[in-house]
Amino acid sequence: MRREAADEGGRAELMRAALAGDANAYRRLLEALTPVLRAAAARGLARAGLGSADVEDVVQETLLALHLKRHTWDPTRPLMPWVATIARHKLVDGLRRRGRRSEVPVEDFHEILAAPAEPDPTEARDVDRMLGRLAPRQRDIVRSITVEDRSIAATADRLGMSEGAVRVALHRGLKALAALSGSMA
Amino acid sequence: MRTDDLIGGLVADVEMRTPPLGRGLLAAGVVGMALSGTLFFAALGPRPDVAAALATPRFVLKFVECAALAAAAAAAALALMRPAADRRLARLCLLLVAFGVTLGVMVEVVVVPRADWPARLLGTNWLHCLVLVPLLALPAFVTLLAAARHGAATEPGRTGAMIGVLAGAIGAFFYAANCTDDSPLFVATWYTLAIGAMALLGALLGRRLLVW
Numbered sequence: 001m002r003r004e005a006a007d008e009g010g011r012a013e014l015m016r017a018a019l020a021g022d023a024n025a026y027r028r029l030l031e032a033l034t035p036v037l038r039a040a041a042a043r044g045l046a047r048a049g050l051g052s053a054d055v056e057d058v059v060q061e062t063l064l065a066l067h068l069k070r071h072t073w074d075p076t077r078p079l080m081p082w083v084a085t086i087a088r089h090k091l092v093d094g095l096r097r098r099g100r101r102s103e104v105p106v107e108d109f110h111e112i113l114a115a116p117a118e119p120d121p122t123e124a125r126d127v128d129r130m131l132g133r134l135a136p137r138q139r140d141i142v143r144s145i146t147v148e149d150r151s152i153a154a155t156a157d158r159l160g161m162s163e164g165a166v167r168v169a170l171h172r173g174l175k176a177l178a179a180l181s182g183s184m185a
Numbered sequence: 186m187r188t189d190d191l192i193g194g195l196v197a198d199v200e201m202r203t204p205p206l207g208r209g210l211l212a213a214g215v216v217g218m219a220l221s222g223t224l225f226f227a228a229l230g231p232r233p234d235v236a237a238a239l240a241t242p243r244f245v246l247k248f249v250e251c252a253a254l255a256a257a258a259a260a261a262a263l264a265l266m267r268p269a270a271d272r273r274l275a276r277l278c279l280l281l282v283a284f285g286v287t288l289g290v291m292v293e294v295v296v297v298p299r300a301d302w303p304a305r306l307l308g309t310n311w312l313h314c315l316v317l318v319p320l321l322a323l324p325a326f327v328t329l330l331a332a333a334r335h336g337a338a339t340e341p342g343r344t345g346a347m348i349g350v351l352a353g354a355i356g357a358f359f360y361a362a363n364c365t366d367d368s369p370l371f372v373a374t375w376y377t378l379a380i381g382a383m384a385l386l387g388a389l390l391g392r393r394l395l396v397w
Contacts, residue, residue: 018199027196034188060191065397067195069337071203072267085268089339127186146194147186171201174194178397 007032012079019070030063037062037087044091050098056124062090064127064178130180134173141166142173203335210263213332217325218355225321225359232363243367246289250372251358253282254380258351262329265344266336286377289369297368308366311375317363318379319386322349322356326383330394338395345391346384353380 011032017025041058045051065086073082131139144155145166156166203209238244257278264270297305329348338344357376366372 019202021200021202023196023199026199027192030192030195034192056188060186060188063188063191063195065337067198069268069397071209071335072206072337074207074267074270077269077271081269082267085339086337089268089337123187127191131186142194145197146190149190149193152197167198167201170194171198174198 008078008080012075015070015073015079016075019073019075030066033066033083034059034063037083040084040087041091044088044095048095050095054094054098057126058091058094060124060127061094061178061181062087064174064181065090068175068178126181127177130177133180134176138169138173138176141169142177145170206266206336207263209332209335210259210266210329213328214259214325214351214355217328217352220324220328221321221352221355221359224324225363229317229321229360229363232365235362238367241367243369244361246369247361247364247367247372247376248358250282250286250289251354251361251376253278253285255351255354255358257282258347258354262333262344262347262351265340265347266333266338268337268339286369286373290373293369297370302370305368306370306374308368308371308375310364310366311371314360314364314366314371314375315379315382318353318356318360318376319383320356321359322352322380322383325355326352326387330387330390333391333395336395337397338391341395342388342392344395345387345389347387348391349383349385349387350380352387353383356380356383 011029014025014029014032018029037059038055041055041062042052045054045058066083069086073079131142134142140159141155144150144158145152150158152163152166152170155161156163159166161169204212232238257275260278261272261275264272264275293305294302326349329352330345333344333348336344357380361372361376366375
């Protein structure tokens, strides 16, 4: 219980820093949340009778949702219930799209999130398929910064764009990915 | 794509921030009220005896009720758009508004003779009310719904309905200045129906527009 409280406080602190624009804090937060989300997704999918093949897809869709909706977190409230609600929402969404009726009570989800995480760095396909549906320029920029691990500055240099334009294109690309994930069958 | 790669992309996007949800909704509410208000003053305007009417409690009560409903609906909509938000306060506020409106009706029923009830309830403008309240609500509805898309509603239908109630209360607030039917019996019936129609519209649109 004490560890959980320490996790909560530490993560909320990282999120507050991230909301103020601290990239390092944001990376630490997302890296800390990922194994927790992965364990929760694995449990949720297993319960619905689905294999582990889709786990990483759910994790990535959840990370995208957390990112694009982070302004909906009220910094005066605990972070993890907010994370759990979004994770559950994206799991239910993913199950629905995979044709499963979902019965995931939110109480369970809090328990799942509190459970120890499984380390397992993997790859997922959904985001790549969605990338394929972005406009070429947008896809190029998103790929450059994610898969090819370039900085904003290096990407701007390579494409002969301003850094501001790359930032805007990246943001729009991430939003488009999230929107596509909702519409993909 | 590897999850680490995705995280790299999200971290690179850390500076592209949407304003905090409460601030966004407030801005949309202010713009929406200004638009609905502009439509009201351009197309309808207050009733001619508005100065005298302001001295009568029934006329003033209409504004108090609409403003209270708008505030409670705004709190509820905000809570619905925030994952894991505490909804108890908003629910209590909505209940208090319903209680207040009921109390107004009860007082009216006591002070007005039974024979006058039907005339008070029907008034002369019920059709106006049903048409004009949604019409005046529409500009606020559009701006608020657009702002709600930045939220994270886990129940899009219910959230859309609450946006409809909020916009409906704004429309009703302005309409109340024009309408000459001030009886709480009239308000509780026709205003409620008109705002209910906005709630229905909001629920239908919310299910399509507020998914994420």
